[in-house]
Amino acid sequence: MSPLGASDSPARAPASPAQASGGRFGRGAEPPSEQRLASAFIAVALVALFGGVVTGALQALEHAGVNLYPWVAPLIKSYYHGLSLHGVLNVLVWTTFFICGFLPFIAARALATPLASPKLGWLTFWLMTAGLVLAAVPLVGNAATVMFTFYPPLRAHWAFYVGLTLVVAGTWLVTLNLALTWRAWRAANPGTRTPLAAFMSVVTFAMWTIASLGLAAEMLFLLIPWSLGWVGGTDALLARVLFWFTGHPIVYFWLLPAYVSWYTLVPRQAGGKLFSDPLARTSFILFLVLSTPLGFHHQYTDPGIHEGWKLVHAFLTFAVFFPSLLTFFNVVASLESGARARGGTGWVAWVRRLPWGDPSVAAQVLAMFLFTFGGVGGLINASYNLNLIVHNTAWIPGHLHLTVGTAVTLSFMGITYWLVPYLRGRALWSRPLALAQVWLWFVGMTIFSHAMHRLGMLGAPRRTMLGAATYVQPGWKLLMSLVGIGGTILFLSSLLYFLNIVLTLVASRGPAPAVPEFAEALSGPEHAPAVLDRWRPWIVLAFVLIAVAYGPTLVRLAATTPLTTPGLRVW
Amino acid sequence: MRQGTTVYLYELAWILPSIAIPVGMLAALVVTAFGANIHLPGAAGRVDPTKVTETAPFDALGVKEIAPGQYEVRMLAQVWSFTPNEIRVPAGSTVHFWATSRDVVHGLFIPKANVNVMLLPGQVAHVEARFAKPGEYLMICHEYCGIAHHTMAGKVIVTSEGGSAPHPNLPPQAGAGKAGARSAAISDPRGRELAGLEERK
């Protein structure tokens, strides 16, 4: 069914009772169907990432003056065609499919319960894959060169919008399956705390489901009828408001699954314990409540939204910084506990005692490290007035390659270093190669992102074929070369990654590794307030905040905006 | 429960700064933004994107002195240029931009003057900037707007001598205009007539 299909794996025995009773269990514990489902999603994700890094390399080289687009012209028609592929494949497909494979797998494992409905799981997979193919046809065919944000009145082929909508609808079915699984577990385990990894998985999908309503509305009410020609026009501002309703929280949809690994797996992989389970739960509940009502921080420079509402969203953006800081502290303290248990000492010197030889840990620790810079940059973007300096400049892709491009992507790569071998039933082909890959990504990203940030500060715009731009300033040249150098190193790192994964699938011989076990906590769930285990109050609160922050503007725009703007194809 | 207590103290020791840091930054931000009188674009009204060239203020594009040291620029963005694409003002001028797009989304970005605003079809964008020093200020479209997006740029030429010298390609504009009535009349968010600037055509 998928290249990761586990059928020939040597050990697929069901969990022994001893393993299952502890709530943690070793290899082969979940039914094969769950493993195959995870394999299928992750296979699609990896194919997308491959397309993503190839297009990325083309862009970076273009900035450095090496224009390879004429060479790839039969496939990629222009810089902007490639960039649309790059954005969609990386942040819409690679992330989403990986998450829809990884979180149900990890949640079922944490609950020691099979997924409520494997059939629904497969239906979801095929629905999302069908949607992906539908969207991919115009995208690959240069009929949807509208970037991953598809702002109208740029008008893509209808299949692009319909396909993406099906992918989103598929993610809702994942939420449903997780909720049903949790309910079945709850019925069998009344009065127990939800295991942390399962709790986090459900919160992530609940948050995303609420957040994706904006995108769904944009698709169903504006873009799909308009692209099909059922209505004559659309509206740029209304579409952007609905898009960013989902567009900010989607970054938490990408990030929280990495946090699941950082909180519940990495501490133990590093030889330590999770510092505080209650703080971890608290931060996730805060993400559930606060992720959505702050999308205007992407629209600070949009005309047509009152300044006062922009300020409200700025306040809420700073509020969501609170759970991020909690996460930072908790995860670092957990790593420290591991390093100290391994003999580490000092204020910072303990870092050296982390198990750097384990590529899965190395990847995720380096991802965290670069993410701190992403966090600081994010604060600048969110800062109302400082945003005027960086908005839509090269600074922004510089920033987002630290966040989704590294904190998320490098963490997911680190996860696949144990997950793919496990699902395939074979050892990772080469650990040294994996370590080299991880460090190359780190070095390449440091150079690339640094240069992009600086370019942005000097006024270079984003989403621009800079190598061919008519206005390149003398101060940009060196930095543009650095973008090319950093991007090339990133691309080499990606090639090593895919080489290792493919060889693991087809050529590796050693025995499969065990899945990392869930970390114990220094301060366990028994210290967490019981209200954190209830869903309804938090979901209601999330909706109330959304109504306050978005209600007036959405109602005003929906009531007063004539849908008269015609669509255009200008590529 | 000694261990539990220590963890609890550590938790608290981190929760407090985690609140203090964002609150402090927010306060700093509000003070600097409003102290320096930096404003973001707000709601300056709608304009029918299909009739934009017949609708004030976009029926007469160009640069105009509206008061000593105060210039008004009425600007349209389209694939792949600004109209006007070159703006001349003397050093020390304050420029009031009124701009929109007649096709897809564009951006107006003047890095050295801290102008950064999206130009959306259907929305009137209004920003102000002071051009203190003489020189050329690059004016870039910073939103993807199609296959030649990277060629969409213009400039603001800030001259050291006094007096404005409108770009020769632009139609000459008559009348000094009354700056006072301007903003009130144009800020109708419901997309009715943008009649405010009519009188100054």
Ligand code: HEM
């Ligand atoms: C080999 C690795 C990569 C390289 C060399 C690379 C390079 C680039 C470059 C040069 C840009 C800027 C294009 C422009 O603004 O004109 C860009 C944009 C972007 N990249 Fe990457 N990238 C890589 C991997 C990734 C990954 C792994 C992700 C996310 C998972 C990612 C997400 C994005 C996004 C979202 C944009 C913005 C697209 C847009 O503006 O529409 N990239 N990339």
Ligand SMILES: [Cu+2]
């Ligand atoms: Cu955001």
Ligand SMILES: [Cu+2]
């Ligand atoms: Cu443009």
